[in-house]
Amino acid sequence: NAGVTQTPKFQVLKTGQSMTLQCAQDMNHNSMYWYRQDPGMGLRLIYYSASEGTTDKGEVPNGYNVSRLNKREFSLRLESAAPSQTSVYFCASSGGSPNSPLHFGNGTRLTVT
Amino acid sequence: GNSVTQMEGPVTLSEEAFLTINCTYTATGYPSLFWYVQYPGEGLQLLLKATKADDKGSNKGFEATYRKETTSFHLEKGSVQVSDSAVYFCALSDPPTSGGSYIPTFGRGTSLIVHP
Numbered sequence: 387n388a389g390v391t392q393t394p395k396f397q398v399l400k401t402g403q404s405m406t407l408q409c410a411q412d413m414n415h416n417s418m419y420w421y422r423q424d425p426g427m428g429l430r431l432i433y434y435s436a437s438e439g440t441t442d443k444g445e446v447p448n449g450y451n452v453s454r455l456n457k458r459e460f461s462l463r464l465e466s467a468a469p470s471q472t473s474v475y476f477c478a479s480s481g482g483s484p485n486s487p488l489h490f491g492n493g494t495r496l497t498v499t
Numbered sequence: 500g501n502s503v504t505q506m507e508g509p510v511t512l513s514e515e516a517f518l519t520i521n522c523t524y525t526a527t528g529y530p531s532l533f534w535y536v537q538y539p540g541e542g543l544q545l546l547l548k549a550t551k552a553d554d555k556g557s558n559k560g561f562e563a564t565y566r567k568e569t570t571s572f573h574l575e576k577g578s579v580q581v582s583d584s585a586v587y588f589c590a591l592s593d594p595p596t597s598g599g600s601y602i603p604t605f606g607r608g609t610s611l612i613v614h615p
Binding site: 390417426427428429431434436444476478480482483484485486487488489490491492493 | 530531533535540541542543544545548550588590592593594601602603605606607608
């Protein structure tokens with residue numbers, strides 16, 4: 387059972403570089419989410435996708451773009467990385483009902499220098 | 500809007516001590532409530548949940564009861580172990596308003612440190 391798979395696990399970027407964080411789930415879930423986790427800030431929602439073909443902004447979308455490629459995959463792109471985007475990024479998925487828990491990947495640890 | 504408030508940590512206990520981590524919530528509807536646990540270097544994973552008032556969720560010796568009258572969902576364990584050291588997140592999910600999407604709301608997390 388793979389669950390939610392995120393790649394890469396670690397990444398170091400220079401300011402201004404771009405990269406895409408990949409996320410795939412094998413649970414046939416409708417909803418997918420991208421969060422960032424920073425010390426003392428808890429989890430903050432960047433973008434989410436309630437179903438294939440739809441995406442919406444969360445709490446902190448600036449500097450990011452997303453693509454819901456198909457039902458399985460939801461990628462997060464940083465077009466021009468900034469030091470403020472140094473964080474741990476988590477992808478999650480759920481069945482999409484209020485009773486459905488989120489299933490998280492193990493995170494991507496990103497450092498922007 | 501919805502919100503979840505957890506006690507600030509870290510909570511530091513000796514092995515076999517009793518654990519309580521407080522969680523209170525504000526929601527417009529009748530939410531489902533969750534506790535997630537995050538071990539070092541990993542993502543969050545579901546610990547337990549309760550979907551209606553007076554339900555008790557339980558798993559791995561942890562329990563939490565959905566208290567609608569006090570809007571609380573406190574996490575308890577009778578005897579903690581070193582292996583319980585982790586960050587614990589309280590969360591809720593509420594049915595979306597008409598036309599809206601379902602977005603879960605998380606507390607900021609409470610770090611638990613258990614010493615031998």
